[in-house]
Amino acid sequence: MQFKNPEILYFLALLIIPILVHLFQLQKFVKVPFTNVAFLQKLAQQTRKSSRVKKWLILATRMLLFSAILFAFSQPYLSKKNIDKKQHTFIYLDNSLSTNSKGKKGNLLQIASQEIIENTSEKNTYSLQTNSEFYEEISKSELKNILLKTKNSSKKLDLSTVFLKISSENKNKTNTLNNNILISDFQTTYKKKFTNVTPAFTAIKLTPSQKNNIYIDSVFISNENTENFTVNAIVKNIGEKQNNIPIAIYDDNKLISKQSFPITENEEKIIQFTIKNQPNFSGKLELTFSDTFSFDNIFYFHLKNTNKINVLAIGNDSNYLSKIYTEKEFNFTNSSLQNINYNAILKQQLIILNEVENIPEILKNRLMDFSKNGGHLVIIPNEESDISSYNNFLSKLKAGKLEPKKKDTLKITNINYNHPLFKNVFSKKVTNFQYPNVRSLYPISSIKSSKIVIFENNTVFLSQINTNSGKIYLFSSAINKNNSNFLNSPLIVPVFYNFGKLSFKHAQLYYRNSQENKIDIETKLGKDDILSISNSESSFIPLQQTYQNKVTITTNQQPTEAGFYSILKEKDTIAKLAFNFPKEESSLDFLDLNEFKAANKNITISTSIKDVFKDIDKKNEVHWLWKWFLALAIVSLLLEILILKFYKP
Known part of the structure; x- marks a missing residue:
C-alpha cells in the first residue's frame, strides 16, 4: 500500500x-451516607x-x-508504480519499405498504427521515433494525428541510434516511469545490435503473411557497339520456383520490349534486353508479379554517352600511359616541361607529374590552382629529382615531404585491398603475388596520408593525401624500367586506370535512395548560381561544391522516392539521374528475437500491440x-x- x-x-x-x-x-x-448500605x-x-x-x-x-x-x-x-511518477512511453515504429507488406490483418504499417491509436491511454505522454522523424513529449491526440499521416520511407534507422535516443530521453526525464516499445519486422539488417547495455524494451515483431519475393537487384550494360547495347537485369527469387514471370522494359514511359521467364527456388538470374543505341536512354524495368514486396518490382536506370575524362601527363613520354588511357574513355595528352599549354591545365581532371627533375615555379602555381579546383594530381619523382623543389611544392599543397634519396632494393609486398583504387579489382587477397621491386626511393613523410601500396619494410610506395578539394597520389620512387619493374607488374593497369576513373565521378546508371552519393557535373556556375534536383513531384537543393570546371553534388537523405530526377541549372536540365530503393529492404531474412532474449534479460518479446499496452495499463492501474x-x-x-x-x- x-x-x-x-x-x-x-x-x-x-x-x-x-x-x-x-x-x-x-x-x-461522592460518598452519600445511608442508614444501611450493606446490601x-x-x-x-x-x-x-x-x-x-x-x-x-x-x-x-x-x-x-x-x-x-x-x-x-x-x-x-x-x-505497482508511484502515483507521483509521470507515465511516459517511447515508441519506435519501423516505417521502412519492408513494413509495406500484408500481414494476417492487413498492411503491416497501417495495422500497427491503428492498434497503437486504439490502445494508448489519454493520461500518458509519448515520444514517437520513426525512420524519418522524431516527435517528443506528445499527447495521445497528437500521436494519433501523426500516425494517421505516417507513410513508408526508404530511410533505414540503425537500432543503435534508437537505443541512443531512448537513453537520452530517459536521462532527461526525472520522476518518470518510462516504457520502451520497438515495433518492427526486425530484418537481419538489425543483427548484432543488441548488447548487455541495451536499455530495457519490449519488441513487437511484425510478420508478413507471404514468404516469397522476386525483385530486380541491379542492372548493368554489356555488348556496346555502334548499333545497340544489352541491358542485363539481375533478378533474384526468394522462395519457391515460379513460372512465366512477366518483365518489361520502357524508355521512360514508352514500352520497348517485353518477355517472361521462369526462375527456380532461391535463384539469381540475368534477363537480357537488346536496345538500339541512342544518346539518352531512361530505362525502367518492371516485374508484373504479386509477392511480399511491390516496391522492388520496378527498377530505374539512365544511360548517357558520358564525356571523356581529361588526363594530362607532364614529363617523360611513357608509352604505358597511352595504352591505359584509351581514346574510348579518356582524352589523354602527354607534354614535356617545355611545351606545356598552361591554359589547358584547369580543364583537366587528372594531371600526372611524370618523373620531372625539377618543378618550375610557374607550373607549381598552376598545379596549386588545379588542386584547389578539385583536380587530382599524381606525383612520380625522378631518380635525380631536385628534392628541395619537390618539397617546396608539397609544402604548398600541405602534402608532407620527401626524405633524402636512399639506394636500397626493396620489394613491394603489401596492398591495401580496402582502398577505392582496388575496389572490384581482386576477387580475393593474392598470396602468390610476384612482387615488384625498386632500387632507390625517397621515403615519404606525411602524417595525414593513407597507404595504398607498401614495401616489405612497411614503408610506403604509393600513398594518398586528401586536400580540401582534390586528391594527391604520391609515389616514393621512380617507376621507370631502370629503377623498378613495377611497370611489368599486374598492379600498373588498375592503379593508373583508377587514377583516371576516380578523378571524375560521371553519373552512374543508377543510385540508391537514402545513402550518400557523390556526383560530378561538368558545368560552370556563376557566383550566386546553384544546382537543384527535381522531378514532377518534388524538388530539393543538394549539397554542392563548385570548382573551375565542375560541380560536385552530394545526395544523402534525399530523394526519398525511386524514379528519374533532373539536375537543373536555373530552369535548364543539364543531367538526368535514376534513383532506386535500397536493395537490402527486399530481404525476407528476419531476426529470431528469442536468441537475443536468451542473452539479454532487458528484452521482452510480444506479437500483439494490444496486449503490450494492456499490460502497461494493468501494471500502472491505481486502486x-x-x-x-x-x-x-x-x-x-x-x-x-x-x-x-x-x-x-
Whole structure:
C-alpha cells in the first residue's frame, strides 16, 4: 500500500493524547451516607466495572474514527508504480519499405498504427521515433494525428541510434516511469545490435503473411557497339520456383520490349534486353508479379554517352600511359616541361607529374590552382629529382615531404585491398603475388596520408593525401624500367586506370535512395548560381561544391522516392539521374528475437500491440483505498452513537 499524501500520517502520533487523557482521568466518587448500605456493595462494584468497559469501547471507536479519517486524507492506494511518477512511453515504429507488406490483418504499417491509436491511454505522454522523424513529449491526440499521416520511407534507422535516443530521453526525464516499445519486422539488417547495455524494451515483431519475393537487384550494360547495347537485369527469387514471370522494359514511359521467364527456388538470374543505341536512354524495368514486396518490382536506370575524362601527363613520354588511357574513355595528352599549354591545365581532371627533375615555379602555381579546383594530381619523382623543389611544392599543397634519396632494393609486398583504387579489382587477397621491386626511393613523410601500396619494410610506395578539394597520389620512387619493374607488374593497369576513373565521378546508371552519393557535373556556375534536383513531384537543393570546371553534388537523405530526377541549372536540365530503393529492404531474412532474449534479460518479446499496452495499463492501474477508510470512519461514528445510546452500565 502506498500513499499520495504520506505526510498526513504523522498526525497519528496525536492519538496518544486521548489515550493519556483516558488513563489519567480518574473518576471521583461522592460518598452519600445511608442508614444501611450493606446490601448495595455488590451492585456498586458491578456498576463501576460496566462503566469502565463502556469508556474503553468509546475510546476504541473514537481512535478508529480519527485513524480512519487520517488514512482517508493521506489517500492510500494499491499500484505497482508511484502515483507521483509521470507515465511516459517511447515508441519506435519501423516505417521502412519492408513494413509495406500484408500481414494476417492487413498492411503491416497501417495495422500497427491503428492498434497503437486504439490502445494508448489519454493520461500518458509519448515520444514517437520513426525512420524519418522524431516527435517528443506528445499527447495521445497528437500521436494519433501523426500516425494517421505516417507513410513508408526508404530511410533505414540503425537500432543503435534508437537505443541512443531512448537513453537520452530517459536521462532527461526525472520522476518518470518510462516504457520502451520497438515495433518492427526486425530484418537481419538489425543483427548484432543488441548488447548487455541495451536499455530495457519490449519488441513487437511484425510478420508478413507471404514468404516469397522476386525483385530486380541491379542492372548493368554489356555488348556496346555502334548499333545497340544489352541491358542485363539481375533478378533474384526468394522462395519457391515460379513460372512465366512477366518483365518489361520502357524508355521512360514508352514500352520497348517485353518477355517472361521462369526462375527456380532461391535463384539469381540475368534477363537480357537488346536496345538500339541512342544518346539518352531512361530505362525502367518492371516485374508484373504479386509477392511480399511491390516496391522492388520496378527498377530505374539512365544511360548517357558520358564525356571523356581529361588526363594530362607532364614529363617523360611513357608509352604505358597511352595504352591505359584509351581514346574510348579518356582524352589523354602527354607534354614535356617545355611545351606545356598552361591554359589547358584547369580543364583537366587528372594531371600526372611524370618523373620531372625539377618543378618550375610557374607550373607549381598552376598545379596549386588545379588542386584547389578539385583536380587530382599524381606525383612520380625522378631518380635525380631536385628534392628541395619537390618539397617546396608539397609544402604548398600541405602534402608532407620527401626524405633524402636512399639506394636500397626493396620489394613491394603489401596492398591495401580496402582502398577505392582496388575496389572490384581482386576477387580475393593474392598470396602468390610476384612482387615488384625498386632500387632507390625517397621515403615519404606525411602524417595525414593513407597507404595504398607498401614495401616489405612497411614503408610506403604509393600513398594518398586528401586536400580540401582534390586528391594527391604520391609515389616514393621512380617507376621507370631502370629503377623498378613495377611497370611489368599486374598492379600498373588498375592503379593508373583508377587514377583516371576516380578523378571524375560521371553519373552512374543508377543510385540508391537514402545513402550518400557523390556526383560530378561538368558545368560552370556563376557566383550566386546553384544546382537543384527535381522531378514532377518534388524538388530539393543538394549539397554542392563548385570548382573551375565542375560541380560536385552530394545526395544523402534525399530523394526519398525511386524514379528519374533532373539536375537543373536555373530552369535548364543539364543531367538526368535514376534513383532506386535500397536493395537490402527486399530481404525476407528476419531476426529470431528469442536468441537475443536468451542473452539479454532487458528484452521482452510480444506479437500483439494490444496486449503490450494492456499490460502497461494493468501494471500502472491505481486502486484507491480512501473510500474504504472513509466508510470505516462512518462505521466507527455509528458504533460510538449506538454505544452511548443503548449501552447502559
